Amino acid sequence: IPPPAKKPLTKIVSHLLVVEPEKIYAMPDPTMPDGDIKALTTLCDLADRELVVIIGWAKHIPGFSTLSLADQMSLLQSAWMEILVLSIVFRSLPCEDEIVYAEDYVIDEEQARISGLLDLHVAILPLVRRYKKLRMEKEEFVTLKAIALANSDSMHIENIEAVQRLQDSLHEALQDFEGSQHPEDPRRAGKLLMTLPLLRQTATKAVQHFYSIKMQGKVPMHKLFLEMLEAK
């Protein structure tokens, strides 16, 4: 007997799956000597390119582009690191205690120690464990990523009602998805939303980590990454 066909996904979740950006690669510079400067240079360069992609992706979230430009900027300035961290965490789910910064940049604890990335590694792993336990699916990941953006608690929002409408539509999409795909667990949407505080904590630690690296001035950083770091 074939398994029962899965119910169709909600429009928003299907749309978010379609607009999910392509993988990007870290491409560490082979001419640089191995060590913490190389590792951090690779990550900062990767983050800068990911940011360009995240800004383009945000414009495809239904309702985001109708916000004022100022509100779009405020949401992205607050949430960009949460979006970056959530993407890294989702990529790392199939691994055991390794962080997949990119397909070609998978770091285990020992490599993290050598490369000066141990603090970041230790900060991200609890989030990976949390989503592993929940067995987070791709549909849930893309929806939660959009929710993290809409729910970024920026202090500078002009049109609070419009941002609230965006939050409501994404929240509803998550609830509808869980209602149709996971009727056996009526609290699944809530469980996913309850991971957002740990995501914010982790992103805050990551921002602090990169901000202190910026202050030390030893690692080259591209302009967009610097601009977003300074906005925090």
Place this chain on the structure above:
Amino acid sequence: KEKHKILHQLLQNSTSPVDL
């Protein structure tokens, strides 16, 4: 806004992430 020039430009630019 002047301080956040690149973000501002990228949001105004109509290029989709799929093209990037």
